[in-house]
Amino acid sequence: MGPSDTVPVVHVVHSATVADNCLVRNDWVCPLYWQTRSDQLLEALREHLVLTLSALALGVLLALPLALVAHRLRRTRGPALGVTTVIYTIPSLALFFLLVPMLGLTAATVVTGLALYSLTILLRNVLAGLDAVDPEVREAAAGMGYGRLRMLWSVEAPLALPAAMAGLRVAAVSTVALATVGTVVGHGGLGDLISRGQRANFHAEVLTASALCVALAVVLDLLLLAVQRAATPWRRR
Amino acid sequence: MDWLAGVGEWFADPANWRGSGGVPVLLAQHLGFTAAAVGLACLVGLPLGLWLGHTGRGDVLAVQVANAGRAVPVYALLVVLVLALGRTPQVALLAFTAFAVPPVLTNTVLGVREVDRGVVEAARGTGMSGWQVLLRVELPLAAPLVVAGIRSAAVQVVATVSIAALVAFGGLGTIIVRATGGTGGLDLPEVVAGSLLVAALALLVDAAGALVARRADPLARSRRRGRRSIVTTS
Numbered sequence: 001m002g003p004s005d006t007v008p009v010v011h012v013v014h015s016a017t018v019a020d021n022c023l024v025r026n027d028w029v030c031p032l033y034w035q036t037r038s039d040q041l042l043e044a045l046r047e048h049l050v051l052t053l054s055a056l057a058l059g060v061l062l063a064l065p066l067a068l069v070a071h072r073l074r075r076t077r078g079p080a081l082g083v084t085t086v087i088y089t090i091p092s093l094a095l096f097f098l099l100v101p102m103l104g105l106t107a108a109t110v111v112t113g114l115a116l117y118s119l120t121i122l123l124r125n126v127l128a129g130l131d132a133v134d135p136e137v138r139e140a141a142a143g144m145g146y147g148r149l150r151m152l153w154s155v156e157a158p159l160a161l162p163a164a165m166a167g168l169r170v171a172a173v174s175t176v177a178l179a180t181v182g183t184v185v186g187h188g189g190l191g192d193l194i195s196r197g198q199r200a201n202f203h204a205e206v207l208t209a210s211a212l213c214v215a216l217a218v219v220l221d222l223l224l225l226a227v228q229r230a231a232t233p234w235r236r237r
Numbered sequence: 238m239d240w241l242a243g244v245g246e247w248f249a250d251p252a253n254w255r256g257s258g259g260v261p262v263l264l265a266q267h268l269g270f271t272a273a274a275v276g277l278a279c280l281v282g283l284p285l286g287l288w289l290g291h292t293g294r295g296d297v298l299a300v301q302v303a304n305a306g307r308a309v310p311v312y313a314l315l316v317v318l319v320l321a322l323g324r325t326p327q328v329a330l331l332a333f334t335a336f337a338v339p340p341v342l343t344n345t346v347l348g349v350r351e352v353d354r355g356v357v358e359a360a361r362g363t364g365m366s367g368w369q370v371l372l373r374v375e376l377p378l379a380a381p382l383v384v385a386g387i388r389s390a391a392v393q394v395v396a397t398v399s400i401a402a403l404v405a406f407g408g409l410g411t412i413i414v415r416a417t418g419g420t421g422g423l424d425l426p427e428v429v430a431g432s433l434l435v436a437a438l439a440l441l442v443d444a445a446g447a448l449v450a451r452r453a454d455p456l457a458r459s460r461r462r463g464r465r466s467i468v469t470t471s
């Protein structure tokens with residue numbers, strides 16, 4: 001048997017043992033990957049969603065009282081906006097690792113960092129919403145005998161809600177995008193798949209995780225828009 | 238609090254300031270990428286934004302570009318680009334520029350659109366051509382917002398370049414990334430030192446942008462001039 005005959009023989013053996021599919025070809029779009037790793041993808045998506053929602057909840061929890069204080073006490077306004085803006089300017093990679101000495105390589109580090117970013121967006125928007133309440137409306141409510149708390153709950157809060165919700169939507173979208181960087185401390189949700197896919201040069205894994213990330217941001221944005229519409233029926237014509 | 242003393246030692250160690258992995262070289266890479274990306278973004282975003290704003294066609298587009306820019310995960314796009322096009326400085330610059338264009342474009346469009354229509358009509362009434370209106374009236378009055386856009390683009394690119402260290406594009410983020418990947422696990426002092434450097438750079442770039450922004454507002458400038466002339470005549 002001459003050397004020229006061996007080539008097709010090897011080829012036949014090769015194609016018999018290694019199937020020719022999109023995983024082997026390292027295609028960017030690979031349905032076989034979605035089928036075989038759907039559990040991993042769903043788990044990463046779930047972690048991404050938990051990170052995002054925890055961070056947003058913490059951000060809202062911090063932003064609302066801070067905004068109320070900054071709105072009532074004018075003197076606290078400058079410092080509150082200043083400090084949160086400084087935090088917002090710090091790149092995520094640095095902010096996460098500045099939290100690591102306190103919180104360690106945990107999901108708490110990622111959630112806290114993301115919450116601090118959303119805090120800045122929410123504080124600005126809630127303040128803008130409260131500022132935009134017409135002073136005459138306030139006076140009318142005061143004239144009708146509304147106390148501070150009732151004024152806040154049934155006059156100021158509803159009128160500031162659209163601006164606050166707009167802030168929440170921006171915060172949600174950017175939190176979903178930034179959570180991927182959490183992979184540097186080992187908790188990045190879909191970001192963990194992206195970094196693993198990068199190291200393994202696994203195209204389908206990287207593109208699928210990236211696309212899921214964008215899709216999650218879009219879905220969350222639309223859901224919040226629906227909530228906003230439902231919560232402010234008086235704005236609909 | 239051992240790590241805190243370690244951070245001090247890290248900054249004091251001359252080895253961290255020398256060579257290709259030293260702070261000066263990484264800082265130069267970081268600033269080089271940032272300046273190039275912001276420059277390219279201005280080259281694309283300014284003319285396009287001025288045209289869209291001047292013709293009044295870009296309002297919706299400007300907002301959509303800004304929203305889309307926020308939804309794109311920086312890290313994900315960097316990895317996709319590197320795997321698709323290779324790990325070259327050109328690819329890095331392309332990615333950084335892509336992230337710098339939205340703030341420049343959006344703010345330029347909105348800046349031109351927010352110029353008082355009465356002022357623009359008055360300028361046309363004095364016989365100015367479209368170009369003259371754009372360059373002598375709309376651009377100077379839009380300048381504060383335009384500069385604000387360039388400023389946030391610069392801050393955004395500083396952050397993006399630091400993330401790009403994860404795909405080995407250099408810059409100050411390299412200090413953080415190498416401190417996490419060592420055989421001895423996480424090097425806490427080095428990781429904190431690197432984070433402080435990245436944070437300081439972002440804050441400095443932002444502060445520099447604020448300085449430029451103050452100089453770019455023609456109304457504030459004329460107010461300053463007015464004050465000065467009062468002082469000299471009295």
